Amino acid sequence: MPINIDAGNPRRGGALPLLLALLGLALPVAVRAQEVGVVTESDLPQVIDRGRNIGVLDRPRPEYEPTGIRRGSFKIYPSVDLAVGYLDNIYGASTDAKADGFGQITPSVAIVSDWASHYLKFYGNAQLQRYFSQSIENQTAYTLNAEGRLDVTRENNIFVSAESRHAFEPRYSDNSPDNAQRPVAYDRRYGLIRGTYEADRIRAGAAFSVTRLTYGDAQSRTGLAIDQSFRDHTMIKGSTSGEYGLTPDASIITQFSFARVNYDSSTPATDRSSNDIRLLAGINLDLTSLLRGRFTVGYVDRNFRTAAFGSIKGLAADFRFQYFLTPLTTFTIAGSRFVEDSTIDRSGGYFSEKVEARADHELLRNLLLNAGVTYERDRYKGVDRADQIYSISGGARYLANPMMEFGFSVAHSARTSSGAAAGAGIKQTQMLVSVTFKR
Numbered sequence: 113m114p115i116n117i118d119a120g121n122p123r124r125g126g127a128l129p130l131l132l133a134l135l136g137l138a139l140p141v142a143v144r145a146q147e148v149g150v151v152t153e154s155d156l157p158q159v160i161d162r163g164r165n166i167g168v169l170d171r172p173r174p175e176y177e178p179t180g181i182r183r184g185s186f187k188i189y190p191s192v193d194l195a196v197g198y199l200d201n202i203y204g205a206s207t208d209a210k211a212d213g214f215g216q217i218t219p220s221v222a223i224v225s226d227w228a229s230h231y232l233k234f235y236g237n238a239q240l241q242r243y244f245s246q247s248i249e250n251q252t253a254y255t256l257n258a259e260g261r262l263d264v265t266r267e268n269n270i271f272v273s274a275e276s277r278h279a280f281e282p283r284y285s286d287n288s289p290d291n292a293q294r295p296v297a298y299d300r301r302y303g304l305i306r307g308t309y310e311a312d313r314i315r316a317g318a319a320f321s322v323t324r325l326t327y328g329d330a331q332s333r334t335g336l337a338i339d340q341s342f343r344d345h346t347m348i349k350g351s352t353s354g355e356y357g358l359t360p361d362a363s364i365i366t367q368f369s370f371a372r373v374n375y376d377s378s379t380p381a382t383d384r385s386s387n388d389i390r391l392l393a394g395i396n397l398d399l400t401s402l403l404r405g406r407f408t409v410g411y412v413d414r415n416f417r418t419a420a421f422g423s424i425k426g427l428a429a430d431f432r433f434q435y436f437l438t439p440l441t442t443f444t445i446a447g448s449r450f451v452e453d454s455t456i457d458r459s460g461g462y463f464s465e466k467v468e469a470r471a472d473h474e475l476l477r478n479l480l481l482n483a484g485v486t487y488e489r490d491r492y493k494g495v496d497r498a499d500q501i502y503s504i505s506g507g508a509r510y511l512a513n514p515m516m517e518f519g520f521s522v523a524h525s526a527r528t529s530s531g532a533a534a535g536a537g538i539k540q541t542q543m544l545v546s547v548t549f550k551r
Contacts, residue, residue, distance in 0.1 A: 154351065154367070154369075154430075155304055155306060155319035155320075155321045155349065155351045155369075156306065156317045156318075156319050156351050156352070156353040156367065164398050164400050164404070165398065165400070165401065165402075165403075165404050165434070165436055166439075167434055167436070167442040167444075167472065168440065168441065168442045168472040168473065168474050168480060169442070169472055169480070171474070173477065173478070173511065175514070176478055176511040176513065176514055176517075177514060178191070178514050178515065178550040178551055179514060179551070180224075180551065181551060182226075185225060185226055185227060186223055186224065186225055186226060186232075187223070187224050187226055188221065188222070188223050188551075189221065189222040189223075189224065189550065189551065190219075190220070190221045190550070190551050191219070191220050191221070191548060191549065191550035191551070192217065192218065192219045192220070192548070192549050192550075193216075193217070193218040193219075193220075193546055193547070193548045194215075194216070194217055194546065194547050194548075194549075195215070195216040195217075195218070195519075195544050195545065195546035195547075196213065196214070196215055196216070196544070196545055196546075197213065197214050197215075197216060197542060197543060197544040197545070198211070198212075198213045198214075198542065198543045198544075199211065199212060199213075199214065199540065199541070199542045200540065200541045200542075201283075201538070201539060201540045201541070202243065202246055202249050203249075203283070203293065203294075203333070204283025204288070204292075204538045204540065205536075205538075206290075206536040206537050206538060209539075210246065212243045212244055212245055212246045212249070213243070213244045214241055214242060214243045214244060214249075215241075215242050215244075216239065216240065216241045216242075216544075216546075217239075217240045218237060218238065218239045218240075219237065219238055220235070220236065220237030220238075221235070221236055221237075222234070222235045223235075229263045230260070230261060230262055230263050231259075231260060231261040231263075232259075232260045232261075233257075233258070233259050233260070234257070234258050235255070235256075235257040235258075236254070236255065236256045236257070237254065237255050238252065238253070238254045239251070239252070239253045239254070240252050241253075248293060248294055249294055249295075251280050251295070251297075252278075253277075253278055253279045253280060254277070254278050255275065255276070255277045255278075255279075256275065256276045256277075257273070257274070257275040257276075258273070258274050258275075259271070259272065259273040259274070260272055260273075267309075267310035267311065268307075268308060268309050268310060269307070269308055270305070270306070270307045271304075271305070271306045271307070271308070272303075272304065272305050272306075273302070273303070273304045273306075274302070274303045274304075275300070275301070275302045275303075276299075276300070276301055276302075277299070277300045277302075278297065278298075278299050278300075279297070279298060279300070280295040280296065280297050280298070281295050281296045281298065282295065282525075283295060283538055283540060287343070287454075287455040289330050289332075289338050289340075290535050290536040291332045291333055291338075292330040292331065292332065292333075292338060293330070293331045293332060293333045293335075294330065294331065296327055296328065296330050296340055297327070297328040298325060298326065298327045298328065299324075299325070299326045299328075300323065300324070300325055301323070301324040302321065302322070302323050302324075303321060303322050303323075304319060304320070304321040305319065305320050305321075306318070306319040306320075307319075312357075313356055313357035313363075314354070314355070314356055314357075315354070315355040315357075315363075316352075316353065316354045316355070317351075317352065317353045317354075318350075318351065318352045318353075319349075319350070319351045319352075320349070320350050320351075321347075321348075321349045321351075322346070322347070322348055322349075323346070323347045323349070324345075324346050324347075325343070325344065325345055325346075325347075326341075326344045327340035327341065327343045327344060328340065329341070341376070341377075342375070342376075342377045342379070342382035342455075343375075343455060344375065344376040344377075345373055345374060345375040345376060345384075345385070346373075346374050347371055347372070347373045347374075348371070348372045348374075349369060349370070349371040349372075350369065350370050350371075351367070351368070351369040351370075352367070352368050352369075353365065353366065353367045353368075354366045355396060361397060361398055361399050361400075362395060362396065362397050362398075363395070363396045364393070364394070364395055364396075365393065365394055365395065365396050365406065365408060366391075366392070366393045367390070367391070367392040367393075367408060367410075368390070368391050368392075369388075369389075369390045370387070370388070370389055370390075371387070371388040371390075372386075372387055372388075373385055373386050373387075373388065373453070380418045380420065381418075381420075381457070381458075383417060383418050384416060384418070384421065384453050384454070384460055384461070385416070385417040385418070386414050386415055386416045386417060386421075386453075386460070386461075387414075387415045388412070388413070388414045388415075388451070389412070389413045389415075390410065390411070390412045390413075390428055390450070391410045391411050391412075391428075392408035392409065392410035392428060392429075392430060393408060393409070393410055394406060394407045394408030394409055394431075395407055397433075401436060402435070402436060403433060403434070403435050403436070404433070404434050404436075405431065405432050405433030405434055406431060406432060406433075407429075407431040407433070408429065408430050408431065409427070409428070409429045410427075410428050410429075411425070411426070411427065411428055412424075412425065412426065412427075412428035412450055412451055413425040414451040414460075414461055416460045416461075418460065420458070420460075420494075421459075421460025421461070421493075421494065422460065422493070422494075424451045424460065424461050424462075424463065424493050426463065427449060428449055428450055429447070429448060429449045430447075430448045430449075430450075431445075431446060431447055431448075432444070432445075432446040433445050433446070440473060440474040440475075441471065441472070441473045441474070442471070442472045442473075443469070443470070443471050444468075444469065444470040444471075444472070445467075445468070445469045445470075446466075446467075446468045446469075447465075447466055447467040447468065448464075448465075448466050449463060449464070449465045449466075450463070450464060451463060451464070452464045452490070454492060456492060456495055456497065456533060456535075457495070457533075458494050458495050458533075459492045459493060459494040459495045459497070459533075460493065460494060461492075461493060462490045462491055462492040462493060463490070463491050463493075464488065464489075464490050465488065465489045465490075465491075466486065466487070466488045467486065467487050467488075468484065468485070468486040468487075469484065469485055469486070470482065470483070470484040471483050471484070478510060478511035478512070479508065479509070479510050479511075480508065480509045480511075481506075481507075481508050482505075482506065482507050482508070482509075483504075483505065483506040483507075484503075484504070484505045484506070485502075485503065485504045485505075486501075486502070486503045486504075487500070487501070487502055488500070488501040488502075489501075492531075492533070495531070495532070495533040496531035496532040496533055497529060497530070497531040497532070497533040497534055497535070498529070498530050498531055499527060499528070499529045499530075499535065500527070500528050500529075501525070501526070501527045502525070502526045502527075503523060503524065503525040503526075504523070504524050505521065505522065505523035505524075506521070506522055506523075507519065507520055507521035507522065508520050508521075514550075515549060515550055515551060516547065516548065516549055516550070517547070517548045517550070518545075518546065518547050518548075519544070519545070519546040519547075519548070520543075520544070520545050520546075521542075521543070521544045522541070522542070522543045522544075523541070523542050524539070524540070524541045524542075525538075525539070525540050525541075526538065526539045526540075527539075
């Protein structure tokens with residue numbers, strides 16, 4: 113029996129009360145950007161969509177989608193996002209927090225092939241964020257991406273991707289210096305080649321990737337430089353996955369990956385070069401009009417080159433489920449337990465345990481509401497420190513027409529730290545109002 117099964121039509125039903133979406137009874141969250149954790153990212157994401165269930169964010173809305181500009185066999189999709197925001201703790205201080213407003217401009221363009229088979233896409237954007245009074249916090253980020261897919265047969269293909277990104281770590285990241293005057297900037301270079309094979313009940317994949325991360329030096333509030341070059345590293349990773357369909361609703365899945373992480377630092381105290389092995393197995397479900405998702409559990413072993421850091425090993429887990437309360441409301445819950453690299457003295461890494469929940473509700477065909485909450489616990493090896501990170505968020509998108517949409521979001525994040533080597537506690541609240549023009 114094939115893994116891919118017949119698509120079902122989404123049911124339409126009565127609207128869930130607005131209050132439920134805003135309270136966030138099962139809401140996820142803004143995922144925090146922490147590029148040190150790229151080892152835990154999967155180059156072979158598991159497919160959970162068999163075409164039987166359609167979430168709120170997945171539902172096509174052709175009357176509000178941009179038409180693009182045709183150039184031969186390609187379509188060009190330009191857009192620009194204009195936003196005004198407010199942040200109540202711009203420096204991520206534990207005391208004497210300073211607030212400021214900011215303006216943000218994000219132009220982007222996507223060039224996508226319009227072929228019957230194969231696929232090619234180029235994408236680029238820039239994000240210019242300028243504060244009204246605290247100009248030292250001004251940020252300019254960008255992303256450049258190119259990807260393509262060669263369809264060997266209808267089900268089997270080869271996919272390649274390359275990306276260059278310049279971005280900034282959030283203040284509440286575990287690896288952000290507590291006394292930094294501005295967020296740490298980093299550059300990420302990423303290349304991937306992936307192949308997939310599918311036949312009858314079987315789906316298999318293999319991938320190879322290279323990631324290069326470099327970090328800019330931070331500056332303390334007293335004007336001193338905070339060296340971050342010890343974090344620069346290159347990761348080479350190989351991954352495989354397999355899936356076997358038991359029934360039209362369920363399949364068993366396996367994942368294996370090996371990553372070699374090489375840090376530029378030759379100083380034992382900061383050289384966190386390591387080998388990371390991860391093996392997971394579990395189940396993939398797609399129950400009509402009810403639930404879809406995956407759950408995997410297994411083992412992770414991070415073995416550091418520096419003897420003082422030793423190794424970190426133990427239970428690993430990764431899951432993501434979507435519950436379709438009605439055709440207009442989708443609840444998502446996700447979580448993971450993996451090893452991350454540390455920037456704390458005498459600690460090579462830590463177990464990061466995350467749980468996230470999210471609700472998406474289609475109040476109107478062109479008015480989408482969302483809310484989310486997340487919890488993360490990080491326990492360091494080698495030092496007495498444990499961090500907890502909480503976040504709650506909510507927002508709305510109004511699709512005015514194919515060329516314009518409006519957005520609103522609010523998010524509150526907090527980090528607490530305990531133990532003899534505890535870091536600073538941080539709380540931040542951000543609000544953002546935006547308008548996007550697209551073609």
